[in-house]
Structure formats: C-alpha cells, structure tokens
Amino acid sequence: MGKRIGWIGLGRMGEAMAKRLIKAGNEVSVWNRTASKAAPLAEYGASIVGSKQDLASCDIVFTMVSTTDDLKQVLFGEGGLVAGTARPKVVVDSSSISQEGSAEIRTRLEAMGVGYLCSPVSGNAKVAKAGKLLQVASGPKALYTEVEPYLQAMARKVMWVGEGELARIWKIAHNTMFGVIIQNLCEITVLAEKAGIPRHIFLESINDSVLGSMYTRYKTPMLTNLTFDQVTFTPKLLLKDMDLGLGAARAHGVAMPAAAATRESVARLVGRGHEDIDFAVLLVETAKDAGLELTSENMKMSDGLEA
Numbered sequence: 001m002g003k004r005i006g007w008i009g010l011g012r013m014g015e016a017m018a019k020r021l022i023k024a025g026n027e028v029s030v031w032n033r034t035a036s037k038a039a040p041l042a043e044y045g046a047s048i049v050g051s052k053q054d055l056a057s058c059d060i061v062f063t064m065v066s067t068t069d070d071l072k073q074v075l076f077g078e079g080g081l082v083a084g085t086a087r088p089k090v091v092v093d094s095s096s097i098s099q100e101g102s103a104e105i106r107t108r109l110e111a112m113g114v115g116y117l118c119s120p121v122s123g124n125a126k127v128a129k130a131g132k133l134l135q136v137a138s139g140p141k142a143l144y145t146e147v148e149p150y151l152q153a154m155a156r157k158v159m160w161v162g163e164g165e166l167a168r169i170w171k172i173a174h175n176t177m178f179g180v181i182i183q184n185l186c187e188i189t190v191l192a193e194k195a196g197i198p199r200h201i202f203l204e205s206i207n208d209s210v211l212g213s214m215y216t217r218y219k220t221p222m223l224t225n226l227t228f229d230q231v232t233f234t235p236k237l238l239l240k241d242m243d244l245g246l247g248a249a250r251a252h253g254v255a256m257p258a259a260a261a262t263r264e265s266v267a268r269l270v271g272r273g274h275e276d277i278d279f280a281v282l283l284v285e286t287a288k289d290a291g292l293e294l295t296s297e298n299m300k301m302s303d304g305l306e307a
C-alpha cells in the first residue's frame with residue numbers, strides 16, 4: 001500500500017486495529033498518551049514516536065481516542081497533530097464521537113488542507129483482533145477510495161455511507177441498539193434464571209433462535225461466568241454513546257423511548273461506581289433489582305466469534 005502511516009490512541013481498540021495494519025505489511029508509527037501502552041507494539045514492527053507532531057509528516061494518521069473533546073485535544077490542543085507547521089495529508093478517525101463535533105473538526109482540518117474521513121467501527125477489541133470488524137466511513141468519496149485498502153486491512157467489511165459526518169450517525173444508531181440489546185438481554189436472562197432456567201441454557205437457546213447474533217454470542221461467556229474483569233467496553237463509554245444517541249434523536253426530532261430508558265439504566269451503573277469493568281456487569285445490577293444474587297456457572301465456552 002506504500003503510504004506513511006501514523007496512529008494515535010492505543011487503547012483496547014486502537015491497539016488491536018493498529019496491529020492489524022502492521023501485520024498487513026504497513027510501516028506504522030504510533031503514539032499513545034500513556035507511553036507504556038505503545039512500547040509493546042515495537043515488537044510487532046511499529047515505530048514508537050515521542051510526540052503527536054512526530055506523525056505530522058505521515059500521509060495518513062489514524063486516530064482512536066475516547067470522546068469528541070479528546071479527539072479535538074489530540075489534533076488541535078497543545079502539541080496536537082496539526083498544531084505545528086507540518087501536517088499529514090489525511091486524518092482518519094474511528095472514535096465514536098458526535099456528529100456536530102465531527103463537523104467542527106472537518107471544518108478546521110479542511111481549512112488547513114488536511115483531508116478527513118470518519119470511519120467508526122462495529123466490534124470490540126477481540127473482534128478487531130480476529131479481523132472481524134465492520135468499518136463504516138463517510139467523507140469525500142475520492143478520499144474513501146484512497147484509504148479503503150487500509151480499512152480493509154483492519155476489517156472483514158468496509159462500507160462508505162455518504163458525505164460528511166454520516167458515518168457518525170451510523171455509529172450512534174448502532175451503539176444505541178447495542179445498549180438497548182444488552183439492557184433487554186440482561187432483563188430477560190434474569191427473568192429466566194429467577195423462574196428456574198440455568199443462565200447458560202437460556203443464553204444458548206437465545207443464541208440459537210432468530211434473535212441470536214454475534215453480539216449475544218460473544219457476550220454469553222461473560223454473562224454465564226460473570227467475568228466482567230475481562231473488559232471489552234466500559235459503562236462510562238456506553239453512557240457516552242447513549243447520550244450521543246439521545247442528542248442525535250433530539251437534533252433530528254426522533255422519539256427513542258427504549259434508548260431513553262436504557263440511558264438511565266446505564267447512568268445508574270456508572271453512578272454505582274462501575275468503572276474499569278465490562279458494561280455487561282449490568283446483568284448483576286439487574287439481578288439485584290430482582291432480589292437475585294448471581295453466581296458464576298463456571299462453564300468452559302468459546303468466545304462466540306467463530307460464527
């Protein structure tokens with residue numbers, strides 16, 4: 001593919017995605033705020049850089065950080081990627097951020113002559129590691145065509161959904177459903193268990209029904225064995241996405257009652273102090289609300305990604 005590639009943000013997702021780019025034969029220079037998370041990538045052949053501006057001479061810089069404000073900070077803040085005189089040709093961002101924030105970032109980058117593609121993803125870090133992400137993009141079609149081979153190196157499928165920030169709306173809609181599904185899955189699993197069906201049997205039956213999905217399958221081992229310390233996504237990040245969903249619903253005049261109820265449930269989870277833990281801990285809280293104390297079923301299970 002031949003371009004000079006930079007990467008900012010090596011959290012759960014960024015690390016897995018950057019590794020796939022490197023494994024596909026690209027030369028990738030990486031930066032992470034917490035330097036210790038970047039160091040292990042050297043073993044895979046990445047160049048570790050000491051500052052974001054060291055990536056300004058790259059053709060394409062990928063970013064994967066937490067929120068809209070974090071993305072603004074790594075781009076435009078002190079020592080930011082485009083805060084100096086040198087600038088990359090293109091920024092491709094995969095963080096889950098707001099449509100308005102993304103539009104503001106586009107205006108600023110394009111005014112500097114930097115191309116900008118939004119490219120959020122569906123799938124957690126395990127999915128990314130297995131090369132099974134869905135990567136959706138929006139922005140200028142010609143830019144998408146240029147970047148597409150790199151996206152393909154990280155995903156099982158890539159799609160362009162249109163101009164501007166449309167991929168942000170796609171991701172916001174996607175994650176609103178992501179929240180609503182886990183909320184309902186926890187509710188019905190607690191209902192089934194309280195009524196007498198063992199959790200793994202109930203979840204196996206849902207997974208094999210018309211309602212089963214890659215998502216319900218890969219959450220099943222965690223919901224069965226209560227291994228919430230194997231974090232894929234935190235309650236705080238899910239709350240951010242439910243708020244993005246309801247913000248977009250207000251902006252576009254769409255009523256979303258199921259999303260609104262889920263947002264409050266996730267806010268309660270965050271309020272109860274669940275921080276460095278997987279969002280599926282919602283199951284335990286839902287059970288407590290039903291007067292049920294859950295225990296691990298200690299089942300040996302696959303990661304649900306083979307389907």
Ligand SMILES: NC(=O)c1ccc[n+]([C@@H]2O[C@H](COP(=O)([O-])OP(=O)(O)OC[C@H]3O[C@@H](n4cnc5c(N)ncnc54)[C@H](OP(=O)(O)O)[C@@H]3O)[C@@H](O)[C@H]2O)c1
Nearest residue numbers: 009010011012013033034065066070095096123124232233
């Ligand atoms: N996890 C998932 O399943 C999943 C799936 C799809 C999309 N997403 C989205 O992908 C994004 C990343 O998620 P994640 O799970 O990878 O989160 P994460 O593990 O918490 O990683 C966040 C990354 O962003 C960096 N970061 C955050 N704020 C920063 C700032 N102000 N300046 C510089 N670096 C900053 C962090 O640096 P440090 O290491 O220094 O903290 C870290 O590298 C989020 O927008 C999330 O909603 C997540």
